[in-house]
Amino acid sequence: MFSKFERMTAWRYLRAKRKEGFISVITGFAFTGIALGVATLIIVMAVMNGFKAELLNRILGINGHLSIVASAGFPFNNYKKAVSDIRAIDGIESAIPLIEKQLLVSSAHGAEGAMVRGIDKQDILRKKVMRNGFATVDMDEYDGDVVVLGNKLAHKLGVYIGDEITLISPNGKITAFGSVPRIKSYTIIGTFDVGMYEYDSNYIFMPLAAAQKYFGLKDAVTVIDVSLKDEKQLAQMHTLLEKSVSLDAYVYDWKQTNAAFFNAIDVERNVMFLILTLIILVAAFNIITGLIMLVKDKSRDVAVLRTMGATRPMIMRIFFMDGAFIGVVGTAIGVALGLLFCQNIENIRQFLQRLAGRDLFSSEIYFLSQLPAKVDNFEVALVIAITLLLAFLATIYPAYRASKFDPAEALRYE
Numbered sequence: 001m002f003s004k005f006e007r008m009t010a011w012r013y014l015r016a017k018r019k020e021g022f023i024s025v026i027t028g029f030a031f032t033g034i035a036l037g038v039a040t041l042i043i044v045m046a047v048m049n050g051f052k053a054e055l056l057n058r059i060l061g062i063n064g065h066l067s068i069v070a071s072a073g074f075p076f077n078n079y080k081k082a083v084s085d086i087r088a089i090d091g092i093e094s095a096i097p098l099i100e101k102q103l104l105v106s107s108a109h110g111a112e113g114a115m116v117r118g119i120d121k122q123d124i125l126r127k128k129v130m131r132n133g134f135a136t137v138d139m140d141e142y143d144g145d146v147v148v149l150g151n152k153l154a155h156k157l158g159v160y161i162g163d164e165i166t167l168i169s170p171n172g173k174i175t176a177f178g179s180v181p182r183i184k185s186y187t188i189i190g191t192f193d194v195g196m197y198e199y200d201s202n203y204i205f206m207p208l209a210a211a212q213k214y215f216g217l218k219d220a221v222t223v224i225d226v227s228l229k230d231e232k233q234l235a236q237m238h239t240l241l242e243k244s245v246s247l248d249a250y251v252y253d254w255k256q257t258n259a260a261f262f263n264a265i266d267v268e269r270n271v272m273f274l275i276l277t278l279i280i281l282v283a284a285f286n287i288i289t290g291l292i293m294l295v296k297d298k299s300r301d302v303a304v305l306r307t308m309g310a311t312r313p314m315i316m317r318i319f320f321m322d323g324a325f326i327g328v329v330g331t332a333i334g335v336a337l338g339l340l341f342c343q344n345i346e347n348i349r350q351f352l353q354r355l356a357g358r359d360l361f362s363s364e365i366y367f368l369s370q371l372p373a374k375v376d377n378f379e380v381a382l383v384i385a386i387t388l389l390l391a392f393l394a395t396i397y398p399a400y401r402a403s404k405f406d407p408a409e410a411l412r413y414e
Contacts, residue, residue, distance in 0.1 A: 029286050030290050032330075035330045037387070038334025038335055038338060043338050043342060043373070045273060045379050049375075057129065061129025062194060066254075068251055069249065080097075082224060091229055093227040095224055101115070105204060106168065107158060107165050109159070110158065111157075136190060145184070146210070150192060151193045152200040161189065280386065283330070349371045
């Protein structure tokens with residue numbers, strides 16, 4: 001497609017002489033702009049993807065894809081048969097009965113609002129995220145009037161393993177003098193860490209039997225958590241379970257429960273993609289500027305080449321190769337930098353934190369304790385395609401302008 005003469009001439013034009021130092025600087029800025037734009041776009045998209053994937057992994061690692069929730073005052077008294085029937089459905093990975101209620105937890109050092117989840121030991125061990133989060137807890141002690149706190153919640157309350165906390169529920173016993181809050185003390189046998197601040201700072205786990213006794217539910221639960229083998233069957237299973245439950249229960253899926261949150265992430269992700277693409281567009285204009293200046297500086301050379309027999313398409317291809325080279329090499333450097341940064345993003349974050357002396361990724365704000373990055377190959381290919389397209393388009397006008405030089409006019413003014 002390109003002759004040896006064209007390739008050699010294009011390469012010589014890129015290697016600016018000392019008097020053409022300013023053109024070399026412009027070309028350098030174009031290289032840098034393309035590389036930084038591509039790298040930044042890849043890094044930001046990978047972080048957004050990783051953030052969403054990690055949140056989803058944590059949420060589905062603790063909660064199921066679907067939740068069957070009892071309406072107020074109507075707990076599931078026949079939950080054992082319901083759980084057995086749900087587990088028998090093809091496509092269901094697990095169905096976990098549990099009790100989940102909000103209350104106040106107090107210690108000698110303070111009080112906090114918390115979510116108590118009553119769940120059996122074997123059901124905790126069913127899910128990898130929970131199993132890993134409870135790795136430091138002796139599950140043989142998980143029986144009777146004991147609790148396991150999130151490590152952040154334990155820190156806020158100033159309590160340790162072996163200490164006691166008091167649970168206070170406003171939904172207490174009805175007496176002749178009115179409603180009396182339920183108050184009971186429990187021993188802490190351990191703390192868990194699932195890597196998501198919302199759970200680590202708000203949740204308390206206790207044995208299902210102890211939760212039934214505390215809340216006065218006898219042999220009943222308030223929620224049945226359902227996990228699927230294939231997330232693609234979510235809509236189908238949602239409809240199936242809705243038809244099978246009574247009017248006293250509701251079926252929610254994780255998308256409904258977290259719809260606003262994940263929609264916000266998707267909108268932010270798309271907006272960031274558009275904004276950062278503008279960086280690449282600006283770099284493409286730098287290519288135009290650099291090539292136009294190069295064309296003007298090489299006008300006499302172009303005139304000589306034309307008089308020696310070089311055709312207009314040959315001149316156009318020479319300058320097109322110069323611009324394409326900047327685009328291709330800048331894109332390759334940007335991709336390499338972006339992928340390298342993504343692979344070491346947590347180490348880089350830790351280094352910058354030590355350098356700045358402050359927390360740059362607070363778990364209280366971003367929900368996660370580590371900065372995630374998940375590279376999507378399709379998105380990387382899309383970034384490469386967009387960058388190369390802009391770079392190639394940016395070379396067309398300067399190359400066309402060079403091909404239109406009149407040799408006689410150019411030599412006359414030289």
